[in-house]
Amino acid sequence: MPSTSTEVRDQQFSDVTASEIMVTAASKEVRDGEIAVVGIGLPQVACVLARRTHAPRLSLLLEIGVADMDPVDIAVGLADSRIFYRATCWSGFLDTLGMNLHRGVVDVGFIGGLEVDRFGNVNTTLTKDPDGKEHYFNGSAGGNDVASLAKRVVIIVRHGKRKLPNAVAYLTSPGFVNGRSRADLNLRGGGPHRVITDMAVLGFDNASRTASLVSMHPGVTVEQLLENTGFPLQIPDPAPITPLPTREELRLLREEIDPGRMYLR
Amino acid sequence: MSDKVKSITEVVRSIPDGSHIALGGFAIARNAIVFAHEVIRQQKKGLTLSQGVMGMETDLLVGAGLVVKLIVGGGSLDRFGPVRCINRARDNGTVIHIDSSSLSLAFGYLAGALGISFIPIKSLLASEMMERLETAAPDYLRRGTCPFTGEEYVFLRGITPDVSVVHVPISDRSGNCWIHGPRWENEEQAKAGKRLFVVTEELVPTEYIQRSPERTIIPGHRVEAVVHQPFGAHPTGVFGCYDYDSEHLKLYAEYHKTPEKMNEYLQKYVFGTRDHWEYLEKIGGLRRLNEIKAEAIFGY
Numbered sequence: 022m023p024s025t026s027t028e029v030r031d032q033q034f035s036d037v038t039a040s041e042i043m044v045t046a047a048s049k050e051v052r053d054g055e056i057a058v059v060g061i062g063l064p065q066v067a068c069v070l071a072r073r074t075h076a077p078r079l080s081l082l083l084e085i086g087v088a089d090m091d092p093v094d095i096a097v098g099l100a101d102s103r104i105f106y107r108a109t110c111w112s113g114f115l116d117t118l119g120m121n122l123h124r125g126v127v128d129v130g131f132i133g134g135l136e137v138d139r140f141g142n143v144n145t146t147l148t149k150d151p152d153g154k155e156h157y158f159n160g161s162a163g164g165n166d167v168a169s170l171a172k173r174v175v176i177i178v179r180h181g182k183r184k185l186p187n188a189v190a191y192l193t194s195p196g197f198v199n200g201r202s203r204a205d206l207n208l209r210g211g212g213p214h215r216v217i218t219d220m221a222v223l224g225f226d227n228a229s230r231t232a233s234l235v236s237m238h239p240g241v242t243v244e245q246l247l248e249n250t251g252f253p254l255q256i257p258d259p260a261p262i263t264p265l266p267t268r269e270e271l272r273l274l275r276e277e278i279d280p281g282r283m284y285l286r
Numbered sequence: 287m288s289d290k291v292k293s294i295t296e297v298v299r300s301i302p303d304g305s306h307i308a309l310g311g312f313a314i315a316r317n318a319i320v321f322a323h324e325v326i327r328q329q330k331k332g333l334t335l336s337q338g339v340m341g342m343e344t345d346l347l348v349g350a351g352l353v354v355k356l357i358v359g360g361g362s363l364d365r366f367g368p369v370r371c372i373n374r375a376r377d378n379g380t381v382i383h384i385d386s387s388s389l390s391l392a393f394g395y396l397a398g399a400l401g402i403s404f405i406p407i408k409s410l411l412a413s414e415m416m417e418r419l420e421t422a423a424p425d426y427l428r429r430g431t432c433p434f435t436g437e438e439y440v441f442l443r444g445i446t447p448d449v450s451v452v453h454v455p456i457s458d459r460s461g462n463c464w465i466h467g468p469r470w471e472n473e474e475q476a477k478a479g480k481r482l483f484v485v486t487e488e489l490v491p492t493e494y495i496q497r498s499p500e501r502t503i504i505p506g507h508r509v510e511a512v513v514h515q516p517f518g519a520h521p522t523g524v525f526g527c528y529d530y531d532s533e534h535l536k537l538y539a540e541y542h543k544t545p546e547k548m549n550e551y552l553q554k555y556v557f558g559t560r561d562h563w564e565y566l567e568k569i570g571g572l573r574r575l576n577e578i579k580a581e582a583i584f585g586y
Contacts, residue, residue, distance in 0.1 A: 061364075084388055085312060085339075086468030094584075097532075098364025100315035100341070102525045102586035105467045113469045114338060114392035123389065123408060145360075146385065146414070157376040158368055162339050162360030165387040166409045192414040206412040207438040 037265055039219035040285045041274055042238045043177070044070065045266040047131070047217045050175045055128035056080045056121065058167050061098050062284050063177050064131030069278050070270060082121060084163035086113040095283045118163055122170045125209060130171030132164045136189045137178050139231045139252035141196025141213025143168060144189035161193050168194030173214035180218035186251040197230035220246055222263055226255065236261040287460040287492055292511040294562070297483050298324040301449055306334040308395070308445070308479055309343050310452035311522060312470045313364050314530045317343035318453045318485055320518040320562045326350045327556060336447055337361075338391040338471045342522055342538065345369040346556075349548045353381055357426070357445065359388040366535040370542045384426050385415050390442055392471040397444030398478030406430065406439035416440060450479025452504065453519050455527050457486035461509025462495045462502050467525030467585065469503060476504045485513045487527045515562050517575055526585045529578045534569050 040063070047067035051057055053076040059065050065081075072079050082088050085099045088110035096104035105111065121127055134143040135158060145164050147155045168174055174196075178184050192198065195206060196213040203212045215235070216223040222235040233255035237246055239262055247254065266274070279285045298321065301307070311317030322343040325333075333353045335344055340361025347353050349371030356376075361369045375381040387409050397405035410416045410427070419427055430441040452472050456464040463484050465472060476482050484504065489512070495502060521538065523530035541551035559565040566575065580586050 083468070085315075085470050097366075098313055098362070100313035100339075100364055100523070100530075102315070102467065102523055102529065102580075102584075105525055106584060106586075111466075111468045113473065114388050114471050115396060115474065118389040119392060155377060157373040159362045160358070160360035160385050161387040161413075161415065162362075163388040164360070165413055165415065166389040169409045169411065169413075192412075192417075195412040198412045207408075208411055209408050 037271065038285065039238060041266055041271060042263060043217055043219050044274065044285065045270050046222050046263050047175060047177055048074065050173075050215055050217070051076050051079050051129050054078045056082065056126060057129040057131065058082045058084065058117065058122055058127050058163070058171060059131045060133060061096055061104065062133065064133070064175075066274070066279055066284050067131070067177075070273060073273050073278070074270065082117045082127070084114060084117050086111055086117055088112070088117070095279060095281060114163075118166045122166060125170070125172075127171045129173050129175060130167035130210075131175050131177060132167050132194060133177050134164070134194070136184055136186055137176050137216055138186055138189045138196075140198060140200060141174070141176065141216065141225060141232065142189050142192045142198060143176060143194040143196065144191045146191040146193045149190045165194045168196070168210070169208050170210040172211045174210065174212060175214060176216045178216065178218055180220040180249050182249055182251045185218075185249075197225065200230045202230070220249065223254070234260060236263040238263045239265055287506070289459045290461050290506070290509060290512045291459050291489070291514060294320055294324045294485070294513045294515065297511050297513055298328050298330065301325075301330060303330055304332040305330070305448040306336065308336045308447035308450040308475045310450070310472050310475060311337070311341045311343050311519070312339045313341040313362055314366065314522045314535060315341070316453045316524050317341050317519050317522040318451045319343055319346075319520060319522060320485055320513070320515045321451050321483070322346045323556045323562065323565065325352065326552065336391065336445060338388045340369055340372060342535075345371045345542060348372045348375050348381060349542060350552055355382040355384070357384040357391070359386055359391045363535060363539060366539045371548060374545070384419060384423050386410060386419070386427070387415075388471075391445070392474055394442045394445035395471055395474035395478040397442065398446040399474045403444050404441045405444065406432065406441055408439060410440045411438065445478055447475075447479045449481045449483065450476050451483045451485070452476050453485045453524070454504070455487045455524055456490055457484055457512050458490055458492040458495050458506065459512060460492065460506035461504065461512045462492065462506040463504040463509070464495070464501045465503045473503050477508060481510050482508050483511050483513065484509055485515055485518045487516055487518065487524055489514045517566055518562060520566065520569065520575075523586065526580055528575070528580050529586045531569070531574070531578050
């Protein structure tokens with residue numbers, strides 16, 4: 022076992038990108054036979070990778086009303102017909118977000134966001150200038166529903182001080198708000214389970230309900246991690262290293278799942 | 287069976303200023319563009335719009351300055367960027383916005399469609415949407431408890447739009463509609479409306495509908511008028527009919543960055559065209575439309 026994360030990366034695949042490590046780590050967050058609600062982009066790439074590797078019986082739901090699609094072309098978003106191809110069911114919000122997610126049968130929900138804070142709260146609604154002026158963005162769509170109701174929530178976001186602030190500028194989708202338990206918040210879903218970035222995998226401390234390091238990606242240093250995180254991050258010593266994608270995982274990602282590199286930048 | 291086919295001009299003329307209109311698009315899919323253009327040409331003012339996930343139709347209407355209130359779950363143009371006219375209006379406070387979530391809109395329309403005055407939901411709790419709306423918009427949602435279990439819920443007011451407008455691929459002259467592909471909140475939204483208009487790509491004989499009536503998502507008896515307009519959702523896509531027009535969406539994504547440029551867009555493509563046929567000529571005509579036409583197997 023090499024001693025530093027940089028060595029691991031150098032010794033194996035020098036051309037592995039942070040996105041590939043991120044998406045492979047995200048793929049490990051679903052188990053075979055589970056039901057996941059996903060958005061387009063890295064979450065979908067991660068779930069397709071999981072289906073082609075350890076979780077062939079993973080069910081995927083898109084909020085727009087698509088189940089278990091098997092597209093041949095990469096889509097630009099949820100409303101792109103490319104993502105409707107070879108689905109096993111076409112329905113709508115009442116089915117996907119209602120009779121599945123609201124009913125409580127969705128195991129994992131993947132969401133992204135403008136900001137994620139130390140309690141796993143997610144902002145997809147707006148940014149604020151220093152003077153408090155608000156600049157609106159896309160809003161919740163199904164994000165709040167997924168964060169409120171999925172048994173586990175996996176948040177995928179690029180790492181950076183402004184992306185991971187101490188407190189979100191607007192709380193669109195609740196995590197452990199103010200460190201409170203989900204029962205105390207009257208929420209049915211289990212709340213945030215992982216935050217997966219291009220630098221690390223974060224989890225949540227059972228007692229404080231704040232984010233802590235699970236593993237950092239090969240090539241990343243503790244200093245870089247602390248410098249790029251807007252909240253105090255508990256880091257175990259030694260810090261565990263996220264496993265690199267296997268050769269087969271890389272082949273699937275590069276040749277079959279996202280050959281045009283629309284999402285795996 | 288009654289013949290309900292009307293022109294878009296007639297349909298829009300029947301809608302009073304200040305109406306609440308539910309729109310059936312989702313981001314860049316099945317937007318009622320022909321309807322939005324005609325509303326802009328006729329300058330219907332003081333509108334309330336509701337929708338699960340807003341797209342270009344809503345951005346056009348807000349950009350044209352005709353909207354005073356939005357009741358919505360979210361919105362974007364997918365990879366073509368945010369809904370900038372809408373976001374600018376929210377930033378500047380020129381539009382009242384009741385922001386919730388996709389499922390909240392679907393539940394609200396479901397309650398409206400069922401004729402019940404409210405519906406409990408387990409979304410929104412502990413969010414800032416809830417915090418802001420509880421004080422700013424108590425007419426739309428409140429906290430409440432289940433009378434049987436005592437569990438805490440958000441109670442959403444049932445939504446009953448004055449008019450619902452849904453763009454569909456197939457309808458007969460009586461308004462029996464099929465929707466291919468996913469249909470987000472279209473069915474509940476259509477049935478929640480006090481009046482319902484559909485715009486269809488293709489007008490088929492009723493005998494065709496009668497061959498597979500299980501595919502009818504919106505039954506004709508609820509439909510007031512049917513507008514027949516091929517490529518009526520352009521530049522957004524209609525599954526099974528045509529792909530979204532990435533060239534025109536890229537162009538729009540440039541124009542809607544500033545109010546001045548947006549006005550140029552409206553002058554050129556909406557006020558500068560008499561109807562949708564002229565608009566379709568302007569965006570590239572038959573040659574362009576043939577390029578985005580769906581391939582039979584893939585549906586895009």
